Amino acid sequence: MNAAITSTGQREFHSGAGEQSLSLDFLHRYLLGNYRDLYAATLALDVNDHNAVLIALNLLATTAEADPDQRRAEGRLIARRLALLPPPRVYGLFRELRRAKVNNRRTRAIMRDWLAARPDLAFDAVKYRAAVKDAVRHAHLRPGGELGPFLFTPHRPAAYTTPILETWRRAHYEQAALYKLPYTVAEGFAAKHRIARAAFLERIAPRLTRLERLRLQESARTLGADAVRADLATMPLTRLASYVLALSPDDRVHRRAELTAALRTAARRSAGDQAGRWGAVVAVLDDSFSSYGSGHKRRRPLAVALACHFLLEALASEYTPLWLSGRSDALLARPYGATPLGERILDGLDRRPERLLIVSDGWDNSPPGLAGEVLRIWRTRLDPRHTCAVVHLNPVYDAADFDVRRLAPTVPTAGIRDAENLVALVELAQFAEGRTGLFELRAHLARRIEEFLREDDA
Structure with missing residues (x-):
């Protein structure tokens, strides 16, 4: 628990990243091999996102070593933990599963159910297109509507009826369209259209998430983009x-x-x-x-x-x-x-x-x-x-x-x-x-x- 709460495999004051990663990997392997039920149970505790992903990855990669009751309990814990993780972490896990060639039935079912529960998969497809495409391909899914063409042949349709997909298409040649996209996507289009940073931040401000506002507030203040202001009272305490x-x-x-x-x-x-x-x-x-x-x-x-x-x-x-x-x-x-x-x-x-x-x-x-x-x-x-x-x-x-x-x-x-x-x-x-x-x-x-x-x- 202490390791899964504090360590992210990164450099600390008294030890380097290599030492941290090696030590953490040993602990994961030891707990998985000797106390599998306790290892899975830590997903219900306040472990950090890095370790939650490692636990889910290791459990899914060793499905054959678990009995039916363990698989059932682990599946519920993994699904619940994935629902609480930030989407980039989950998509990162799916890509790691693909690289490790972990493609058992339980893995595909967890990926399918998580993607089906996303509130707006079209939004995810715009913001994390490569990761969504990898997940769909690895889980052998056939996305409905315009998602399939967007993921695999994005520039072929002359127009999309799904608003965010059409906005993404128009942003390639229309500056006004990029301000209706998520910040991380719009930033790339702003660089392509050579839009001044201050002007871009001023106009994209309504689309920023709470943490994006906090992260950008000081640099925006320096540039004079006063619209980028974070409501500090709503921020998590440690952040x-x-x-x-x-x-x-x-x-x-x-x-x-x-x-x-x-x-x-x-x-x-x-x-x-x-x-x-x-x-x-x-x-x-x-x-x-x-x-x-x-x-x-x-x-x-x-x-x-x-x-x-x-x-x-x-x-x-x-x-x-x-x-x-x-x-x-x-x-x-x-x-x-x-x-x-x-x-x-x-x-x-x-x-x-x-x-x-x-x-x-x-x-x-x-x-x-x-x-x-x-x-x-x-x-x-x-x-x-x-x-x-x-x-x-x-x-x-x-x-x-x-x-x-x-x-x-x-x-x-x-x-x-x-x-x-x-x-x-x-x-x-x-x-x-x-x-x-x-x-x-x-x-x-x-x-x-x-x-x-x-x-x-x-």
Whole structure:
């Protein structure tokens, strides 16, 4: 679970992409070969999209190794997970299945049902034409209406009756038509027609998705395309934290009220009915230099810490944040300095909170090992009855240990990718502590699977 939540096979601060991919691949193969039912069950948990695709791919590629009951259960889990994934991820999975020559009956049925459930397959055919064509060909499907000609002989018809297909055809020679297409498609036509970037962004703004607006907002502002404005209050919490950290310190100060209000709104939305129910909470938040992450995952660990800060503020009735740098202004957080986790944990425990949460990559180095000793003595000598719940949330996968890096055996550690999953991960962390066994874990997974599939039936 820790690996499937945190790792995407990309470079991290302490390990390269090759190490990450090799380590993750080993874990997938090990779980698939030894605990196939538990491996499939992780699709019902909050794994990241990269690992959800890998799990589905591995299960479909080894259909012959599953018994009928397993195939039935896996089929429902895969179908439900694919319905929740972004379409590009699913089309990427279908293309990978084609490259791997996985074409059993279950695979074709899952591809057929997913394509049939798409709300507008003509839209997909325009936006992801090559991927849709590969999926149709691999699943041996015959798309009805004008989709077949569009996918395989797109320029042959003189005109289409399907509006979006006709708009795509006209966009080849008519500039006005491209502004009725999805942004990623229209961008290519804009380059073909040599349309100025600022003018293009201004006119395509109504067609942008929520996340496209967020991604393009700053570059559009520089070009003077004021129509591209994102409603920050509707953005996912961790994504919004990443956006804030990408801004310059001067911009953050200038827009402090707007950014803080947006982060708190997103945090309250994520907290839901748990808001204000967690009692006294202290958070130790890692903003050391390693929270920069890597060129592939720039400032990702710090963004998770910042998002957790605002979420815990919403969950707690009394909240104290302790940044490793000693910073008191969370909005100006930046990756800098060593990792004095031990000192900050001592400061947190000194406040006698009901919960102490540590959000860090676990590389305690100032001095090395102090955090582990503090937690060991606290749990075994000073608080053996667990009056203070301590949980370590780690946003970085440690390829060498096939897990996220832990601070102490006496404290549960869970991987975290998005702060929105914090509440569920704190619950799951009890299994990492070793006070519960495989029976309890299976029971927990059975409940999660039932809830996961019930949402699909609803």
